[in-house]
Amino acid sequence: MTLLSSVDSLDAKRLDTKQLNTLAIDIGGSGIKVMVLDEVGQPLSKRDRLDTPEPAQPSAILPIIFKLAAGKEFDRISVGFPGVVRQGRTMTAVNLHPDWQNYDLQKRLEDKLSAPVRVANDADIQGFGAIQGSGVELVVTLGTGFGSALFVDGTLVPNLELGHHPFRKGDTYEEQLGRAAMDEVGKAKWNRRLEKAIAKLDRAFNYQVLYLGGGNAKEITIDLPDNVQTVRNVAGLLGGIALWK
Template identity: 65%
Template sequence: MVVANHPSVQQCHTLAVDIGGSGVKVMVLDLEGNPLSDRDREPTPTPATPDAILAAIDRLAADKSFERISAGFPGVVREGVIETAANLDSSWIGFDLATALAEHLGKPVRVANDADIQGLGSIAGKGVELVITLGTGFGSALFMNGRLVPNLEMGHHPFRKGQTYEEQLGRPALDSVGKKRWNRRLERAVETLGHLFNYDCLYIGGGNAKKIDVDLPANTKIIPNVTGLLGGIALWKEWE
């Protein structure tokens, strides 16, 4: 979502923001989406209210130069407004993040679901591509020939034993059942998703992707967590 006049493309640097259940990350990207700064991080504050998260972003952005902002949020986002926030404070519901962030940092802002952005930074743009993110929760994004189906939020759909994908594969589940059982659950999830979506490629990202210890199908790729920031450039591509 644009909340101010878009800057001149020739000198555009983008502050990519990734808001997560365990960390808030930022990085500056050039016009092609290449990193111009380190990936800086603060732990997600408790409680993770809008004011607390915005204060963390202010601190992380203080020493950086940029002309526009992209932000990924772990929930449904519509026109820059947050509609769900399962792993953050409930005060996010109905919060206009795009407008608030633009007012805080004085730059135009676009906001999207964090898994959608991770997908935009990872996909090949051919055929049916599914992205899942394994972090505090369970994110998902679906693409057809590079076109996004927004706000899939598959993590809250039933998976097995009366629980959702997020309840079975989120960070609390990993901590509770241990890495071995969690990996067995992931194997079942990958098999189920393959039958459900018949995708050409599955991408698995998020902070807990490093915990994967099973053989995955040939059409599955593990992607680095930094793509949750690098994909932010795609929110601005139409101006270029």
């Protein structure tokens, strides 16, 4: 083998083993967060955050994403979005703006940021950052809305929108446990409602573990059952690495 071919082979090997950094983006009803992750999902940067604008249209949110991404080094992008996502398109966005319906977020970000993009529901991504991968595991995010994700032996059951299903007194889970509901009835009553919701979800799904995340998980004051635990909100970013596995 010649010296040149040896160098070429070494360069190819380096390319094959290059660590791919992921820009994880979490689009929420109150804030937009980003963090750079290494190839195994460990943080390489601090979490940066800016408030979600009002009205939360794509034309207002995308410039914030571009601002947060500026100056960061990454090879690919994962995005958590608060709604149903199909093949990179955002199909619903109850807590953002109707302009997100059938919006090709994947293509828009790829065109602007020059990196491959994968988009998924934000609760799904938070679940990937929290689950153990064994048995039935349910994830609920308590924030502006009520997000949910279901996993069976680590496999995602996609687009589970529990938040808009009936809960009690003619209201949905989101109507009784979203941020607006907490502001209206107070944290004590909100916690009592959450206790009822946990009991109902346990009977419906017979999960091994229920994970409670989202910005309002910090407001939980009730005693949680042994098979229910809270997770850090940063899981909504850390789980982004799973979209590339």
